[in-house]
Amino acid sequence: MSLDNDFERESQVFKALAHPARLQIVSALADGPVCVNDLREIVGSDVSTVSKHISVLKNAGIVKGDKRGQNVYYEIVLTCVIGFIKCIDLRFDAAGGECSCVGQGE
Amino acid sequence: MSLDNDFERESQVFKALAHPARLQIVSALADGPVCVNDLREIVGSDVSTVSKHISVLKNAGIVKGDKRGQNVYYEIVLTCVIGFIKCIDLRFDAAGGECSCVGQGE
DNA sequence: TGGTTATTTGGCAAAATGGCCAAGTGTTGG
């Protein structure tokens, strides 16, 4: 785990989110905790693949798991990712001019 | 350019930011436009490497270039990235509890 | 115009990622 400087550390978060399947997982978790098996159905990949994706998100501090019985329910910890993703979507929908996000200024 | 769905499209932005050198560039641009040569000194890599990093950021719609004379000054277009990065930093500084970001809630 | 500076692009080898199967760990219920 090389976290020499801020940029290295921050990049871990972006790397974790830099995959469509992981963004789909984050999207699914935005409405509340979901277990791995349900995420498997949503994503449509092998369970091992989904588990590894979740592991990446967990190591980056974006989600956390809560074991209940034989299931592990994951939920978002770094909640501001949801807002940022929405900002990106807005940008694509109405590309041009300034970023329409509010409350995040300098 | 495969942009089949939203997740694919969004991941392009995160991929672009998923590198310490590129985050360093974004950080440098947060205070205003900077040309490639100055960024080269800041990042400390070969100019060609820096240029390619910028190219990634540009293709993702995060920065845009403005040619003045023989220099190209880059600036941030997706300004909300700055706020998001700050949120990440805050999270690391005081890890625990809820995300301290405001104005980005559901 | 020719030389200098600024930036981009091509190409390639090294490193990092992604995704499957197979195997391991842990929990529950018969």
Add this chain to the structure above:
DNA sequence: CCAACACTTGGCCATTTTGCCAAATAACCA
């Protein structure tokens, strides 16, 4: 205890990403 279910981890190969050098393009100035 053993089988079944939920999840994680190891291993392996295919794909992508990085970053350097070299070469191309562009703008400037003497």
